Amino acid sequence: MDRVPVLPLGDVLLVSIQVDLEDQLALRLQEDLAEKIVATGVHGVIIDITALDIVDSFVGRMLATIASVSRVLDAETVVVGMRPAVAITLVELGLPLRGIRTALNVELGLRMLREARPEAPVEELEPDDTTAAA
Amino acid sequence: MIQAEPSGPVRRQDIVGDDDVVRVRQLVRTVAVETKLTLVDQTKLVTAASELARNTLVHGGGGYAEVQQVTNGRRLGIRIMFADTGPGIPDLDRAFTDGYSTGGGLGLGLSGARRLMDELDLSTEVGKGTVVTAVKWER
Amino acid sequence: MELNAAKRISVILAERQDEIVAQWNDIVRQNLRGRLTKGELAQQITELYGALRAALDGGGLTADAPAAAELAGLLTDLSANRARQGFTVSETAISVFAVKNAVYTVGGGEDLLSKADFAEFSLFVDQLGLQTVEAYMATRDGLIAEQTQQLMELSTPVVKLWDGVVAVPLIGTLDSARSQIVMERLLEALVETGSPYAILDITGVPAVDTQVAQHILKTVVAAQLMGAQCVISGIRPQIAQTIVSLGIEFGDIVTKANLADALQYVLRAGGVEMVRRTPKSAI
Numbered sequence: 340m341d342r343v344p345v346l347p348l349g350d351v352l353l354v355s356i357q358v359d360l361e362d363q364l365a366l367r368l369q370e371d372l373a374e375k376i377v378a379t380g381v382h383g384v385i386i387d388i389t390a391l392d393i394v395d396s397f398v399g400r401m402l403a404t405i406a407s408v409s410r411v412l413d414a415e416t417v418v419v420g421m422r423p424a425v426a427i428t429l430v431e432l433g434l435p436l437r438g439i440r441t442a443l444n445v446e447l448g449l450r451m452l453r454e455a456r457p458e459a460p461v462e463e464l465e466p467d468d469t470t471a472a473a
Numbered sequence: 474m475i476q477a478e479p480s481g482p483v484r485r486q487d488i489v490g491d492d493d494v495v496r497v498r499q500l501v502r503t504v505a506v507e508t509k510l511t512l513v514d515q516t517k518l519v520t521a522a523s524e525l526a527r528n529t530l531v532h533g534g535g536g537y538a539e540v541q542q543v544t545n546g547r548r549l550g551i552r553i554m555f556a557d558t559g560p561g562i563p564d565l566d567r568a569f570t571d572g573y574s575t576g577g578g579l580g581l582g583l584s585g586a587r588r589l590m591d592e593l594d595l596s597t598e599v600g601k602g603t604v605v606t607a608v609k610w611e612r
Numbered sequence: 613m614e615l616n617a618a619k620r621i622s623v624i625l626a627e628r629q630d631e632i633v634a635q636w637n638d639i640v641r642q643n644l645r646g647r648l649t650k651g652e653l654a655q656q657i658t659e660l661y662g663a664l665r666a667a668l669d670g671g672g673l674t675a676d677a678p679a680a681a682e683l684a685g686l687l688t689d690l691s692a693n694r695a696r697q698g699f700t701v702s703e704t705a706i707s708v709f710a711v712k713n714a715v716y717t718v719g720g721g722e723d724l725l726s727k728a729d730f731a732e733f734s735l736f737v738d739q740l741g742l743q744t745v746e747a748y749m750a751t752r753d754g755l756i757a758e759q760t761q762q763l764m765e766l767s768t769p770v771v772k773l774w775d776g777v778v779a780v781p782l783i784g785t786l787d788s789a790r791s792q793i794v795m796e797r798l799l800e801a802l803v804e805t806g807s808p809y810a811i812l813d814i815t816g817v818p819a820v821d822t823q824v825a826q827h828i829l830k831t832v833v834a835a836q837l838m839g840a841q842c843v844i845s846g847i848r849p850q851i852a853q854t855i856v857s858l859g860i861e862f863g864d865i866v867t868k869a870n871l872a873d874a875l876q877y878v879l880r881a882g883g884v885e886m887v888r889r890t891p892k893s894a895i
Contacts, residue, residue: 359495359498359499361491361492361494361495362491362494363491392516392519393498393516393519393520393523394520395520395523395524395527396524396527396582396585397523397527417839418839419839421837421838421839422803423513423796423799423800423802423803423834423838424512424513424515424516425516426799426834426835426837426838427513427516427517427795427796427799427830427834428513428516428517428520428589429834429837430830430833430834430837431517431588431589431830432520432585432588432589433584433585433588434585436837440839441836441837441838441839442808442839443802443803443806443807443808443838443839443840444803444806446806447806447808447839448839513792513796
C-alpha cells in the first residue's frame with residue numbers, strides 16, 4: 340500500500356509530496372498525519388510541495404483540510420515550495436487557499452513555525468536535522 | 474463554437490476511477506510538451522484538465538476524455554474534451570459560479586477551467602449527459 | 613495542370629540547361645549586388661534547377677505535388693537563409709521569379725515554349741514564388757519574436773538588494789507581454805534566492821493600462837501564495853489615478869513612494885535594524 344512518508348523533525352512533522360496525488364493516497368495522508376500529530380505531540384507540520392507541478396482544487400482542499408485538522412490538534416501547518424507556475428495558475432483559478440500559511444522552502448517554513456510559538460522552549464536544531472530532510 | 478482544425482491524432486482516456494484523473498493529466502501534459510506550450514500555459518492547461526476530469530468522474534458518473542492538438546491557421550493549440558452520460562447540469566449559471574457544487578467542497582471545476590483556458594464550450598442535457606470542450610492556444 | 617505540358621517544359625529545360633542556368637544566375641546576381649558570392653549563388657541556382665526539372669519530370673505543375681517536394685524544401689531553406697542574412701523579401705522572391713525571365717530570354721527571337729505552355733510554366737513559378745515569400749515571412753516573424761523576447765529579458769533585471777530581498781526595477785513601457793515576463797522572472801527569483809521579500813519598482817514606468825495593473829496585482833498575490841511578500845514602489849501620480857479610476861483594489865498590498873522607502877520597510881519587516889554611526893571627522 341502506497342503512503343506518503345511523514346517524517347519527524349524536532350517539534351515538526353515534515354511531509355514531502357513527491358507524486359501525483361490520487362484521491363485514496365490523499366485521504367490516507369490526512370489520516371496518517373492526524374494520527375502522527377497526536378502520537379508525537381508536535382506543534383508544527385510542514386508540507387513540501389516542491390515536486391508538485393500541478394495543484395488543482397482537489398489538492399487545494401486537501402491542504403486546507405490538513406491545516407484545519409492540524410490546528411484543532413494544536414499544530415500549525417506551513418506549505419512550502421510552491422512553484423511559480425503553480426502560484427500563477429492558482430491566482431488565475433481563483434483558489435485563495437485561505438487559512439494556509441506558506442513559505443518558500445523548508446528552512447523558512449521552520450523559522451515561521453518557530454516564530455509562531457514564542458512561548459515554546461527553544462530547541463536547538465542541529466544543522467544536520469534540516470539538511471537530512473531537505 | 475470553437476474554431477479549430479485538428480493538427481494531430483485524437484488521444485483518448487477513459488475516466489472510470491481516481492487514477493484515471495492522473496492519467497488524463499499525464500496525457501494532456503504529454504501533448505502540451507509536444508506542442509511546446511510555455512511552462513505557465515502547460516500548468517494552466519493541465520490544471521484545467523484535472524478539474525474537468527474530476528467533474529466527469531464525480532458529477533458525471535464517469536466518462537472519457539479526448540485530447541488533440543489543433544490549429545487555427547496561425548497558432549497551434551490543444552483541445553480537451555470531456556464527455557459523460559451523467560445527470561447533466563440543470564442550472565448552468567450556478568455551475569459556472571465559484572463555489573457551486575452539489576458534491577460539496579469548493580466545486581471550482583467549470584468556472585476555474587474557463588478562466589484557465591482560452592475557450593470553453595459546454596453542452597448538457599438533464600438526464601442525458603454533458604460534453605465540455607476547451608482549447609488553450611500557444612502564445 | 614497538364615501532364616504533357618510539364619513534360620514538354622521539362623524537355624526544353626533539359627536541352628537548354630546551361631544557357632538558362634547562366635542567364636538565371638546573371639539576373640539574380642545583378643539583383644543581389646554581390647552580397648552572395650558567385651560560387652554560392654551558382655550552387656543554389658543549379659540545385660534549384662535540378663529540383664525544378666525533377667518536379668516537372670514527376671509530372672507535376674503544382675507546387676504541392678509530391679514530385680515537387682524537394683523543390684519546395686530547397687525553396688524554404690533558401691528563403692529562410694535569405695531572411696536571416698538580411699535580404700529583402702523582393703530580393704529573395706526574384707531569385708525564383710527570374711527563371712521565367714531566363715527561359716524567355718534564352719529563346720531569343722524564337723519561342724522555346726508555346727504560349728500556352730509558357731503560361732502554365734509561369735503560373736507554376738508564381739506558386740513557387742509565393743511559397744518562397746511565405747517561408748521568408750515566417751522566418752522573419754520568428755526572428756523578430758526571438759529578438760523581442762531577448763530584449764524583454766534583458767530589460768528585466770532582478771537585483772538582490774539584501775539577504776532575503778530582491779528587487780525588480782522596471783524601466784519603460786510595460787505591456788501585457790512584458791508584464792507577464794516580469795511576473796515569471798520575479799517569482800522564479802524568489803524561489804532561487806529564497807527571498808521572502810520582493811520590491812517591484814515602477815518609478816521608470818510612465819503609464820499602465822488595466823491589463824498591466826491586473827498583472828502586477830496577480831504577481832503580488834502569486835508571491836503571497838508562495839510565501840513571500842511583494843512591495844510595490846515608485847507609483848507615479850498618474851498611475852495611482854489610473855488604478856483608482858479602473859476600480860482596481862490594491863487592498864492590503866504594501867506600496868511605497870520610492871525604492872528606498874520600500875527597502876527600509878522590508879528590512880524592518882524582516883527584523884533588520886539599521887544604525888547610523890557618527891562620522892569620526894568631517895571631510
